Amino acid sequence: MSLLWLVIRQLAEIEAMAASKKLITREEWEKKLSDVKIRKEDMNKLVMNFLVTEGYVEAAEKFRMESGTEPDIDLATITDRMAVKKAVQSGNVEDAIEKVNDLNPEILDTNPQLFFHLQQQRLIELIRNGKVEEALEFAQEELAPRGEENQSFLEELERTVALLAFEDVSNCPVGELLDISQRLKTASEVNAAILTSQSHEKDPKLPSLLKMLLCAQNQLDEKAAYPRVNDLSTATLEDPAV
Amino acid sequence: MxxxxxxxxxxxxxxxxxxxxxxTANPAPPQSSNLxxxxxxxxxxxxxxxxxxxxxxxxxxxxxxxxxxxxxxxxxxxxxxxxxxxxxxxxxxxxxxxxxxxxxxxxxxxxxxxxxxxxxxxxxxxxxxxxxxxxxxxxxxxxxxxDAENMSEWNNTRMKRILVDYMLRMSYYDTAVKLAKSSNLQDLVDIDVFQEAKKVIDALQNKDVAPALAWCADNKSRLKKSKSKMEFQLRLQEFIELVRAENNLRAITYARKYLAPWGATHMKELQRVIATLAFKRDTECSTYKVLFEAKQWDYLVDQFKQEFCKLYGMTLEPLLNIYLQAGLSALKTPYCYEDDCTKEDPLSQEAFRTLAMPLPYSKQHHSKLVCYITKELMDTENPPQVLPNGYVYSTKALEEMAKKNNGRIICPRTGLVCSYTELVKAYIS
Missing domain, CATH: 1.10.287 (Helix Hairpins)
Known part of the structure; x- marks a missing residue:
């Protein structure tokens, strides 16, 4: 019987805690929001940052003309960067390496991991195209020496060379290396390295701000009931559940 | 069954x-203290x-x-x-x-x-x-x-069986056959079974996996049941030999046919071995260099012996090792390593001491005192008695000595003479 009372008391405490959460009405919330001022130039810079980082060069050019917001890098370099990204995504790794070196030879010299991943992607493409002898020669001459120097490269090399042992890739435990997602992963890594070399952030600021918003909301949920933004695409405030 | x-x-x-x-065959065995x-x-x-x-x-x-x-x-x-x-x-x-x-x-x-x-x-x-x-x-x-009557002869036969088992496991086949024949033990030892193993072992020592693979095929279902990796290891070795011979394309064809099916369960080892294609036989990279070493064949021989023993329900160690280890650890006490250890103790001999070195000491809950004179155990029935010089002998021995010498006791080790009344009874803890 005493156990039952204990449970009832705990439930009562939980309810009391829930009741003690501060309730903020829509009017209060909207009033507080209207008091916050954001400069238009800052908004435009965020948009430009997004367009530049994601490589929408034509949109960035138009946005510059219409809003007068100057990008923080030369827009011509975006075209080059996107050409590299596109080359990797379509499996032309040799072409991509050449383009990166034209853009800035230091990128691959100072980033052995990126260079290894590009070479690995090249090996994957040779295997995909059934060029077994060429793939072997390439692995022996280009990848094995680098693998010896670095344990994590060695493991990647092992996984990649293992593709040769499987005729039917659907049954291959490392078959995901032949997926398009692997190309995208490598392309994304190259893209980030080029941006870093241009003293530019690897990721756009806008998604980071949205992440911060969600994080702050989650923290606030513990302390108050308030109008929440649940759908980021519409950004509509939803009334708190009372 | x-x-x-x-x-x-x-x-x-x-x-x-x-x-x-x-x-079941002999429901009423003869009563015997040795039973x-x-x-x-x-x-x-x-x-x-x-x-x-x-x-x-x-x-x-x-x-x-x-x-x-x-x-x-x-x-x-x-x-x-x-x-x-x-x-x-x-x-x-x-x-x-x-x-x-x-x-x-x-x-x-x-x-x-x-x-x-x-x-x-x-x-x-x-x-x-x-x-x-x-x-x-x-x-x-x-x-x-x-039975109790022929125990000595039966144990002698067992000793020979254990020796034949040891010889067969160590690949001393001819010696094993000779001992079995001369002692008329052919039906009591497993020469025919080990002859089957000999063919495979000889082939593996000659860098030929075919007989071992045939053996795996013959015993496929039982090896599968015991989750054996024997066939996989043999296939890996055959692949390594193709890479060693620089038959890379043949090696890839071989891998696709014989190694790929093991990918789901043994991918880590499979990856490592396939990577030898990129590193070649003369690599200095230790991860792959070891795969090309001759001792890989010795590992295969050892693994085959283990699988073979498991399949036939044999102990993995030779019986001789098991019996020796059991016996030596039962006899091994700190006293064995002292200078005055009795010559009757096998561990007084250097050869046995060396064998016993890695073994644990015998677990003795109570001290066991053996009389220096009668070589009999001293216990509550025959308690130990202490002479004035500190030496201990059994009551039985001292009583007999006192009877012969008019109540006088002469210490056999120091020559001390004392009266029986001077002795002090000792207690074993």
Whole structure:
């Protein structure tokens, strides 16, 4: 019987805690929001940052003309960067390496991991195209020496060379290396390295701000009931559940 | 009936097969003080019965498979003949060839064929089956023959069996055969079983995996049941040899055919070995260099021996090692390593001391004092007594000495003379 009372008391405490959460009405919330001022130039810079980082060069050019917001890098370099990204995504790794070196030879010299991943992607493409002898020669001459120097490269090399042992890739435990997602992963890594070399952030600021918003909301949920933004695409405030 | 063995070779049920067999065949054994010792002794004979039994089962399975294969071929032949539009002559010829096939099967000793009733029946068993069944019987009889009267002779035979087992495991086949023949032990040792292993071991030592792969194929289902990696390891080695010979394209074809099916369960090892394609035979990278070393073949030999022993229910260690280790650790005490250790103790000899070095000390709950004079154990019935000089002897020995010397005691080690009344009784804790 005493156990039952204990449970009832705990439930009562939980309810009391829930009741003690501060309730903020829509009017209060909207009033507080209207008091916050954001400069238009800052908004435009965020948009430009997004367009530049994601490589929408034509949109960035138009946005510059219409809003007068100057990008923080030369827009011509975006075209080059996107050409590299596109080359990797379509499996032309040799072409991509050449383009990166034209853009800035230091990128691959100072980033052995990126260079290894590009070479690995090249090996994957040779295997995909059934060029077994060429793939072997390439692995022996280009990848094995680098693998010896670095344990994590060695493991990647092992996984990649293992593709040769499987005729039917659907049954291959490392078959995901032949997926398009692997190309995208490598392309994304190259893209980030080029941006870093241009003293530019690897990721756009806008998604980071949205992440911060969600994080702050989650923290606030513990302390108050308030109008929440649940759908980021519409950004509509939803009334708190009372 | 499956008998799964524990690592030390005892059957899981706890009742030794040999003991059960003895009990059923001989319900009223003669009363003897040695009987408990005998029963304990028989518990160690699991392998002795298990090996011929497993060999027998294996032969039965092989014969059964051969018969099924032949029979299905004959039945499908008859079905085809019935379905085909054959002329009477062709049909007769076809049936004659099938009859010849069945008669061939009969000659092999598997089946008899009765034309009148067209009845197929399994014969009593092939010659090999019969011999192996006989061997099982001989061994059961040998175990039953062990009794208190002939224990010494029986133990002597056991000693020779243990030595033959050791020789066979160490690949001293000719010596093993000679000892078995000269002691008339052929049916009590597993020479035929080890001859089967010898072929595989010799081939592996000559860098040839074919006989080992054939052995794996013969025992496929049982190896699969025990989650053995033997076949996989052999395939990996064959792949390595192709890479060593720089037959890279053949190596890839081989990998696709024989290694890829193991990918789901052994991908890590598979990856490592396939990577040798990129590193080649003269690599200095330690991860792959080791795969090209000759000692890989020694590992295969060791692994084969282990799998072979497991398959036949043998202990993984030679019996000689097991008995020696058990005996030495039972005898090993700190006293054995002291200078005044008695010469009767095997551990007073350097050779035995070396063997006993890695073994644990015997677990002695109570001190055991042995009288220097009578060599008998001192206990509550025959308590120890202390002389004034500190030396200890048994009451029995001192009483006899006092009787002979008018109540005087002479210490055999120091020559001290004292009266029996001066002795002090000691207590063993």
């Amino acid at each position: 499956e008998m799964d063995s524990l690592p030390n070779g005892n059957n899981t049920a706890g009742t030794p097969i040999s003991a059960t067999a003895t009990a 408990p010792q005998l029963t304990e002794s028989l518990k160690l004979e699991h392998q002795f019965l298990r090996v011929p039994f497993e060999h027998y089962k294996k032969t039965l399975r092989a014969n059964h498979r051969a018969v099924e294969k032949e029979m299905s071929a004959v039945i499908s032949g008859v079905t085809e003949a019935a379905a085909a539009d054959l002329s009477p002559d062709d049909a007769v010829n076809h049936l004659n060839s099938l009859v010849c096939r069945l008669q061939g099967l009969k000659r092999k000793g598997f089946y008899s064929f009765d034309f009148l009733f067209a009845v197929l029946s399994l014969e009593e068993g092939s010659r090999a089956e019969h011999l192996q069944a006989q061997k099982c019987r001989v061994r059961l009889d040998h175990l039953e023959s062990a």
